[in-house]
Amino acid sequence: MANKIKLGHVHMSGCTGCLVSVADNYLGFIKILDDYADLVYSLTLADVRHIPEMDVALVEGSVCIQDHESVEEIKETRKKSKVVVALGSCASYGNITRFCRGGQHNQPQHESFLPIGNLIDVDVYIPGCPPSPELIRNVAVMAYMLLQGNADQKALADKYLKPLMALAKRGTTACFCDLMNDVINQGLCMGCGTCAASCPVRAITHEFGKPQGQRDLCIKCGSCYGACPRSFFNFDVIPEFETISEIIAGALK
Amino acid sequence: MIADPYLGKYTTCVSARSTDKEILQKAQDGGIVTTLMVYALEQGIIDGAIVAGKGDRPWQPRPFVAMSREDLLKARGTKYNISPQISLLKEATRSFGLDKVGVTGVCCQMQAVRKAQLYPINMRDVPDKIALAVGLFCMENFPYKSMQTIVEDHAGQSLSSVKKMEIGKGKFWVYTERGNVVTLPLKVTHKYEQPGCHVCLDYVSNLGDISTGSVGSPDGWSTVFIRTKVGNDVWSKAVAEGIFETKPIEEVKPGLELVTKLAKEKIDKNRKTVEERKTFGINKALQNPYT
Numbered sequence: 001m002a003n004k005i006k007l008g009h010v011h012m013s014g015c016t017g018c019l020v021s022v023a024d025n026y027l028g029f030i031k032i033l034d035d036y037a038d039l040v041y042s043l044t045l046a047d048v049r050h051i052p053e054m055d056v057a058l059v060e061g062s063v064c065i066q067d068h069e070s071v072e073e074i075k076e077t078r079k080k081s082k083v084v085v086a087l088g089s090c091a092s093y094g095n096i097t098r099f100c101r102g103g104q105h106n107q108p109q110h111e112s113f114l115p116i117g118n119l120i121d122v123d124v125y126i127p128g129c130p131p132s133p134e135l136i137r138n139v140a141v142m143a144y145m146l147l148q149g150n151a152d153q154k155a156l157a158d159k160y161l162k163p164l165m166a167l168a169k170r171g172t173t174a175c176f177c178d179l180m181n182d183v184i185n186q187g188l189c190m191g192c193g194t195c196a197a198s199c200p201v202r203a204i205t206h207e208f209g210k211p212q213g214q215r216d217l218c219i220k221c222g223s224c225y226g227a228c229p230r231s232f233f234n235f236d237v238i239p240e241f242e243t244i245s246e247i248i249a250g251a252l253k
Numbered sequence: 254m255i256a257d258p259y260l261g262k263y264t265t266c267v268s269a270r271s272t273d274k275e276i277l278q279k280a281q282d283g284g285i286v287t288t289l290m291v292y293a294l295e296q297g298i299i300d301g302a303i304v305a306g307k308g309d310r311p312w313q314p315r316p317f318v319a320m321s322r323e324d325l326l327k328a329r330g331t332k333y334n335i336s337p338q339i340s341l342l343k344e345a346t347r348s349f350g351l352d353k354v355g356v357t358g359v360c361c362q363m364q365a366v367r368k369a370q371l372y373p374i375n376m377r378d379v380p381d382k383i384a385l386a387v388g389l390f391c392m393e394n395f396p397y398k399s400m401q402t403i404v405e406d407h408a409g410q411s412l413s414s415v416k417k418m419e420i421g422k423g424k425f426w427v428y429t430e431r432g433n434v435v436t437l438p439l440k441v442t443h444k445y446e447q448p449g450c451h452v453c454l455d456y457v458s459n460l461g462d463i464s465t466g467s468v469g470s471p472d473g474w475s476t477v478f479i480r481t482k483v484g485n486d487v488w489s490k491a492v493a494e495g496i497f498e499t500k501p502i503e504e505v506k507p508g509l510e511l512v513t514k515l516a517k518e519k520i521d522k523n524r525k526t527v528e529e530r531k532t533f534g535i536n537k538a539l540q541n542p543y544t
Binding site (some may be wrong): 021126127128129130131132133134135138160163164182183186187188189190191192193194195196197198199200205206208209210211221223226227229230231232233234235237238239241242244245 | 261262313316334335336337338339340341342343344358361362364365367368369370371372373374375376377378379380381394396397398447448449450451452453454459460481482539540542543
């Protein structure tokens with residue numbers, strides 16, 4: 001197929017769980033590579049040594065600022081990519097790497113890890129630990145429609161990606177506290193339960209219908225806030241769930 | 254397909270009642286949700302459903318995954334306080350191993366399901382496993398302690414003696430096991446409403462596959478909106494098999510006119526609240542989820 005976009009996976013300090021989630025789209029991933037995107041860079045899946053020009057860079061992991069090569073690579077990624085996507089919570093918010101204190105052989109001085117947004121401008125966040133295969137799939141299809149689609153597809157992709165772009169603008173830190181500060185304290189929580197479902201470490205329960213977070217368990221992944229229907233709810237996209245789900249499924253058939 | 258600014262998109266709207274006598278015994282109105290989920294379970298359309306069962310205290314709901322008719326029947330009736338249904342959305346696919354999940358809930362919970370489908374943030378395996386989402390009409394919800402205040406302090410009844418509660422004809426009704434019936438004007442209950450409900454812009458669960466509630470239909474019947482292909486498939490099969498009796502909504506009183514009136518009241522009032530939040534402080538706005 002002509003007009004495939006150039007897709008890359010850039011591996012910073014992450015556990016490869018995000019890449020596994022990409023691959024967990026199984027035939028959907030193969031279909032994306034067949035029809036919509038060439039995987040031009042991926043340490044694990046493509047034999048390319050240096051960061052090439054990319055339309056969309058999926059960056060996994062945070063950046064160790066004591067590792068010169070990582071710092072150079074993330075800057076190069078920004079310079080060579082049209083769209084930089086923070087794939088997963090480490091790239092978006094630091095996540096579990098926030099708790100690193102160094103002291104690991106053979107580079108014990110590697111102790112400070114920052115989400116990529118502290119070093120470069122990021123266009124889109126896909127939070128999650130790991131990010132769900134379905135969200136990665138949706139963003140990949142939308143990115144293709146944005147860059148290569150017709151006018152309608154571009155308009156849809158634009159609307160769809162907007163809240164994930166807003167998350168990227170919002171900041172580089174995350175915590176259960178976001179739900180307290182920006183949802184509960186703001187009088188917006190209605191006890192639907194979504195946050196508890198999204199929490200990868202089961203740190204959120206509901207007491208009398210309201211979320212309670214065990215903050216010592218929180219790994220700072222930002223899933224609860226991103227998933228909450230009262231953090232963002234775009235009436236020009238979500239109510240069209242039936243049509244949009246069909247479009248995405250159709251693209252991957 | 255009809256697209257109404259207040260009632261959302263739907264293909265059909267009818268007044269309906271379950272033909273299952275056992276379900277109707279303890280149903281809130283027409284027994285629609287329980288009957289639909291039992292039917293979907295027996296037909297293999299779902300493997301189980303997230304419903305609001307009994308919690309630790311009287312009238313406190315607790316979401317659970319029902320996997321049999323018996324389980325589903327335990328969740329009959331409206332509880333009028335918060336049940337975080339969506340907390341089990343991923344759990345249903347994991348610990349319970351469901352491939353086809355049924356979900357019941359109020360308007361905001363239908364919104365949550367659809368957001369989880371289109372923006373599955375840490376919602377692995379959820380988007381493609383939602384097999385049937387049935388939403389309830391909802392004007393507002395109450396925190397548990399609010400409901401306790403309404404029933405015990407205002408209506409003067411012990412919660413554990415209450416057989417049924419309902420909101421209808423402009424009043425909050427409390428029925429006890431021994432036959433007391435207490436009504437409260439809604440102006441008494443308004444201040445106890447959950448604040449988060451006041452920014453909600455949906456009254457009849459516009460994002461359910463099917464949505465239902467008492468408003469618009471005669472006593473013992475429910476108004477039912479069929480909204481999606483999934484909803485239409487299940488509903489038409491169920492009706493063809495005699496699971497429900499139905500009447501055209503145009504032929505019942507008070508009908509769609511009242512549904513529209515109440516939807517407009519809720520949504521217009523809450524739109525105003527969302528607007529007022531923009532100038533809540535001095536040059537300081539409160540968060541707006543809709544921008």
